[in-house]
Amino acid sequence: DVDRVYMTFVQATTGGGGWPMSVWLTPQLEPFVGGTYFPPEDRFGQPAFKRVLQRIAEAWKNDREKISSQGANIVDALREAAKEQTSAGRIDAAILESAYQQFARTFDAREGGFGSAPKFPRPVTLNFLTRFQARNPDSDSGQHALEMVLLTLRKMAAGGVHDHIGGGFHRYSVDAYWHVPHFEKMLYDQAQLASAYLDAFQIAGDTEFAAPARDILDYIRRDMTSPEGGFYSAEDADSPVPVAAVADCRGESTKIGTHRAPLQKNAEGAFYVWTKQEIDNALGEDAGLFSFHYGVEEKGNVPAGADPHGEFVGKNILIERHSIAETSKFRSTGVPPVGPTGVSPVEQDSVEQCLAQSRQKLFSIRNKRPRPHLDDKIIAAWNGLMISAFARGAQVLDDASHLETATRAAEFIRANLYDESRQILFRSYREGPGEVEGFADDYAFVIQGLLDLYEASFEIRWLKFALELQRQMDALFWDNENGGYFTVTGRDSNILLRMKEDNDSAEPAASSVAALNLARLVAIRNDAELLARAKETVNTFARQLAHFPSALPQMLVAFDFLEGAPQQIVIAGNLRDERTRELLEEVRKHFLPHAIMLLADGDDGQNFLAEKNEAICAMRPIDGRPSVYICENFACKAPVTNVGELRRMLTS
Incomplete structure (x- = not known):
């Protein structure tokens, strides 16, 4: 909305963007100067923030009329650029192979994921690759696409980015090994990753993919669900450090010979990390087995290169360093295995049970620590994604409790975030509905959730609600001139430009999700008008897809559905x-x-x-x-x- 308009201006005028962002506007809200970080003093060719303010004040005083005209011209130019960026065209099935090739070139064949550190999950990439494999199951590219997905999911599940004690996944990994995360937990990540693991379980039939999905859904139900049934937004990365833990950290730093970090009230990951002493005290005779499996070390297991501020000195971020078979062999011999383990399934089951009991003990201890701050906003779009995950979990895992959770969340949205008389969704809820009306992604993601909920429950009320929201989304956001969906309605005069999201990133773009929603509704209702709109939505982004198909993998999922x-x-x-x-x-x-x-x-x-x-x-x-x-x-x-x-x- 507001951020997107002005970030586009900064990117267009400076060649880059990011936060913090500073933009100066005319009284008509038109931008004329902008940038990202300005230091407190002149540094490295960057003017100090105070100097920037002085220059802008002087220019405004002397050339107000010229600056106002310049601002209006800039807005006009941005508007035209936005139109050109999503000008309609046509694509064909070859675009799917092109996208696959782009992902294959950036794939980390050793550690999974795409690109180098920091590594983000980006589940939309996995969505595309599993659909690509389903279209070409016996081809070399189809098989490689699946290998990329399964390795990535395995490495993430084993890594420190996965909360092995409490469930769920952290935002991203600062290293290439999925070991050291930024510890924030976002609802939209949990929803999309749960669905990705469920897909992998259906394809591979291996319970190693079902377990992380259950783990995520259990975490969300336990820690991120309001009493009324809606899902909270996030848990922070930082949390208070208990005084005893701080003292331990300083003691470890002294013994190891490292710099003594100052005492602090909050620290990144404080809720999640462990010293070797804490593990030993909690688990007793089982500590050795647990430490072997999860890579716990006396001096901590975080590489210095991944800890530039020394926050994790003497601390351990749990990561599965060994397989269950290797850990079973270690228990019987006391020696790290080399080569085939030769352990029986019974021995492996025993080790799995021991590790599960140890995790439960640590979970009980960890729950006594100060928790990270909970962002208890209930956002419609992210709830839609989570409804999808629970509905899919109910089907794939054959668990009626997941269907109940999805149903309660959908009922919460209808009761608290939807105005029946105006057929309007609201963006968020916190101690009551917010005043901001829903954006395109709120409608698209909730519609997706309702379609998945219908397929899980076969309650026709959810299909009817999805159709009702789709009609309203078309009325509020559809671009009658160029096709596709704007992100905002255009009813807020404070937003100068109506733009379209043209990138599937941490969250998929509204138009990408809407295109697949429309295609699914066509498969249900055999509606020619919806079919035409679905195809036009995809074609609207033909230019972007032709140049950089991997930017819109979820749009390609919709295209694949329509082409099949x-x-x-x-x-x-x-x-x-x-x-x-x-x-x-x-x-x-x-x-x-x-x-x-x-x-x-x-x-x-x-x-x-x-x-x-x-x-x-x-x-x-x-x-x-x-x-x-x-x-x-x-x-x-x-x-x-x-x-x-x-x-x-x-x-x-």
């Missing part, structure tokens, strides 16, 4: 019938990114679906047996009634 042959998988039966549930469970075991699931139970939901999809009228159980109809673009194969035949069809 979307499937409708219709379950005909009553959900109270165990045979229906068995068929449904089989479908949910498979990674089917080009499919949507519908329920034909003879009730109101089926009647609503039939309004736009006549084929669903006739779908019913066969000879009293629940059935599954698999359709492509509404052309259906003969129904199946047994799990084995269904499995064959889904994997063929």
Whole structure:
């Protein structure tokens, strides 16, 4: 909104951007000077902030009219540039290979992730690569795409960026090894990473990917959910350091011969890090096994290069240094293994149980520490992402508690962040709804969450709500001239430019998510108008995609869905019938990114679906047996009634 407009100005006029940002405006809010950091004194060719203020004041006093005119011209130029940036064009399926190649060139084949330190998760990249693999499962590029995803997820799950004690993931890793994180936890990261791990579990069938997903969802339900059901936004990186811990740190620093850091009230990661002495005191005879597995060292395990301020001297950030098999061998021999371990599954299960008990002990101890500050705002967009994660978790992990959590959050949004009479979403809630109306991403992410919730519950109310929000999003944000969705409505006169987000970064762009939402709604409703809008949304960003396809991986997910042959998988039966549930469970075991699931139970939901999809009228159980109809673009194969035949069809 406001930040995006003026950051665009700073980037255009200085060649760079970032925070802190300083911009000077005319009374009409038009920018005429801007920059990022200005030092307190002249330094390295940078003028001091005071000097900048003096020069601007003098210029404003002497050339006010010229500056005002200049500001207006700048806004006009930015407006034209924004139009050109998202001018419509066309792309073809070759763009998917181009994006894959860009990601492959930056992939870290040893440690996972893309690029060098600092490393961010960027789940939208993983989303694209899993869909790319599903399109080309037997090709070299498809197999390599999956390898990139699985290695990245494995390395992150083992790394210090993963909170092994309390669950969830920290914001990013300052090093290339996922070891030393910036300890902030953001809701949008948890939501998207949970979904990425669930995708990997469906594809690979390995519980090592299910475990981090459960871990995230448990953390969010326990620590980040309001009593009313909405999800909080974030936990800070810093937290108060207990006096005893500070004294320990100073003692360790003295013994190790390092500089004694000053006492401080707050420190990065204070809630999460451990000394070797703390581990030994807490775990007793199990401390050695735990320390071997999680890389705990007497002098701390944080490399000096990743700790420039000496905050982690003598501290350990837990990271899985060894596999369960290696740790099992270490327990039996007392020696770090070299080569194959030869340990039995029973031995490995015993070690896993021991480590789990140790983590629980440390969790209880850690909960007595001062916690990081909780940002208890409830933001509509991020709640939409988290509803998706819980809805997907309910399906993939077959856990009804996740469906209950997703449902409560959706009900919270409808009751507290939605004006029924005006059909308007609000951005956030804290002790009551905020005054700021929702942005495009609020609508797009909530719609996505509702579509996932419908597929998890088959409650038609969520599909109806999604359609209602989609109509309103189109009315408020759609660019009738050039296509795509603006980020703001244009009703706030304080925002000079309506711009479109053209980058899928930590969060996907609203237009990227909206394009896939529209495509999914088309697969449900067979609506030509929605199909045209979905395609136009993608084509709006053709210029950006042609030059730098990896900038918009989530947009390419939508394009891939539209280019393929979307499937409708219709379950005909009553959900109270165990045979229906068995068929449904089989479908949910498979990674089917080009499919949507519908329920034909003879009730109101089926009647609503039939309004736009006549084929669903006739779908019913066969000879009293629940059935599954698999359709492509509404052309259906003969129904199946047994799990084995269904499995064959889904994997063929």
